[in-house]
Amino acid sequence: MSKAVRQAPWLIFLALLLIFALAPFEWMVVASLKPADEQLIRGNPWWPDTPHWANYTNLLASHTFQRWLANSAVVMISTLAISLVGASSPDTRWPTWTCPTAGASSSLSSPPTCFRRESFSYLL
Numbered sequence: 001m002s003k004a005v006r007q008a009p010w011l012i013f014l015a016l017l018l019i020f021a022l023a024p025f026e027w028m029v030v031a032s033l034k035p036a037d038e039q040l041i042r043g044n045p046w047w048p049d050t051p052h053w054a055n056y057t058n059l060l061a062s063h064t065f066q067r068w069l070a071n072s073a074v075v076m077i078s079t080l081a082i083s084l085v086g087a088s089s090p091d092t093r094w095p096t097w098t099c100p101t102a103g104a105s106s107s108l109s110s111p112p113t114c115f116r117r118e119s120f121s122y123l124l
Contacts, residue, residue, distance in 0.1 A: 032056070 026046070031039060033051040043049070059065050 030045070030047060032055055033053070034048045035052045035055075038048070
């Protein structure tokens, strides 16, 4: 049996899974392009007959959306700043391990001992 034949069921499964995962996002985009009175009317559910772009202009012009967007930006920038400060702190570095190289006097039956160069006394 060839490799393509063996992989076909798996690829079909992945394609169906991808369609299943992306369908809600496509539905949201389509719903955003329909006027409010056509949201639940039967018809072509996959694409509107005439896209209604005024929904986006109304959203971007609304003061509440601008406030929500500003609040999200403040939270994002604050989280990023706190993460960068925390990650650059010397107390949060990864421990450094030192393993002496195996010399002529060491045997292959006992591997070299590794030890940590830095102690984490601040945790005590």
